Amino acid sequence: MFFRYPGRGYGPYHNRGNSRFPILDNSAITSESCRMKIDSDEFRVRSEKKVKLKDWPTGVKSFFSSKKHYRTLLEEHTQKLSSLQSMLYAGDQYAVLLIFQAMDAAGKDGAIKHVMSGVNPQGCEVFSFKHPSAEELDHDFLWRTVRCLPERGRIGIFNRSYYEEVLIVRVHPEILLAERLPTRVVDDKSIWRERFRSIVNLESHLYQNGTRIVKFFLHLSKEEQRKRFLSRIDEPDKNWKISPSDIEERKFWDDYMEAYEDCLSATSTRHAPWYVVPADDKLNARLIISQIVVDTLASLELSYPTTTAERRKELEAIRKQLSRA
Numbered sequence: 001m002f003f004r005y006p007g008r009g010y011g012p013y014h015n016r017g018n019s020r021f022p023i024l025d026n027s028a029i030t031s032e033s034c035r036m037k038i039d040s041d042e043f044r045v046r047s048e049k050k051v052k053l054k055d056w057p058t059g060v061k062s063f064f065s066s067k068k069h070y071r072t073l074l075e076e077h078t079q080k081l082s083s084l085q086s087m088l089y090a091g092d093q094y095a096v097l098l099i100f101q102a103m104d105a106a107g108k109d110g111a112i113k114h115v116m117s118g119v120n121p122q123g124c125e126v127f128s129f130k131h132p133s134a135e136e137l138d139h140d141f142l143w144r145t146v147r148c149l150p151e152r153g154r155i156g157i158f159n160r161s162y163y164e165e166v167l168i169v170r171v172h173p174e175i176l177l178a179e180r181l182p183t184r185v186v187d188d189k190s191i192w193r194e195r196f197r198s199i200v201n202l203e204s205h206l207y208q209n210g211t212r213i214v215k216f217f218l219h220l221s222k223e224e225q226r227k228r229f230l231s232r233i234d235e236p237d238k239n240w241k242i243s244p245s246d247i248e249e250r251k252f253w254d255d256y257m258e259a260y261e262d263c264l265s266a267t268s269t270r271h272a273p274w275y276v277v278p279a280d281d282k283l284n285a286r287l288i289i290s291q292i293v294v295d296t297l298a299s300l301e302l303s304y305p306t307t308t309a310e311r312r313k314e315l316e317a318i319r320k321q322l323s324r325a
Contacts (some may be wrong), residue, residue, distance in 0.1 A: 078118030102218035
């Protein structure tokens with residue numbers, strides 16, 4: 001049986017008691033709020049902290065005052081990202097893996113497209129993971145994604161990832177049966193805890209070998225998803241984006257909520273953090289994501305390789321050869 005792979009979100013604005021974030025308000029946005037600096041740390045899930053998504057907003061006040069202002073800010077971010085990526089590629093010491101998870105219509109594709117618009121395609125690759133093939137089902141649950149990890153000097157993007165194995169597979173246990181695992185493993189109630197442990201161990205191993213992992217959960221409200229689904233029906237060029245299975249999955253919203261909470265709580269670590277990005281405003285979400293990516297790359301203190309004296313002699317020799325040509 002084939003399943004679409006949905007992500008997660010939560011209902012509209014169940015967050016009034018959370019003072020960490022400026023809550024989205026329908027009233028006019030002041031110029032002061034539009035000058036707010038994006039603090040990546042505000043959206044980071046603390047390690048070993050129990051996550052309750054009702055405490056995390058799906059909308060915050062805009063970081064821009066107009067569409068023009070938004071484009072200016074995004075351009076600033078993409079230019080910084082382009083410069084940092086060039087040094088990442090030249091240095092050839094680190095790799096960066098960006099993971100995106102969300103409920104359908106949360107804006108993953110658009111975020112990847114716009115945030116990475118300034119990146120050299122030679123140094124970046126995007127992978128989308130759908131229903132596993134027969135070959136993939138005959139391997140462990142991490143195998144198909146590990147094969148796509150970025151090499152040093154490059155940025156890899158997973159549009160959905162191995163985290164589907166503790167999200168949709170948990171919500172739809174019939175998928176787990178299709179993986180042909182030993183019966184004792186399937187029947188073991190600790191299977192999700194063990195999978196979390198496998199993921200954390202993998203990410204720790206990757207960190208020790210130079211891969212920096214940043215994970216984004218685009219936190220969409222159920223009401224905003226409903227509006228976006230209606231838009232896909234009303235706009236002919238978006239009709240292809242919606243199917244009856246999308247509506248069917250909405251019935252499992254609370255189950256996904258629980259699965260995401262456990263996942264974020266168990267797998268957000270200092271070396272591979274999760275960021276909960278308010279996704280009811282697509283433009284705001286893109287600015288938040290791009291700032292987090294820029295901050296992550298900047299933290300690596302990247303630079304172009306230093307030209308040694310020996311290398312300088314080699315370059316001068318090459319210059320002489322070219323001068324005689």
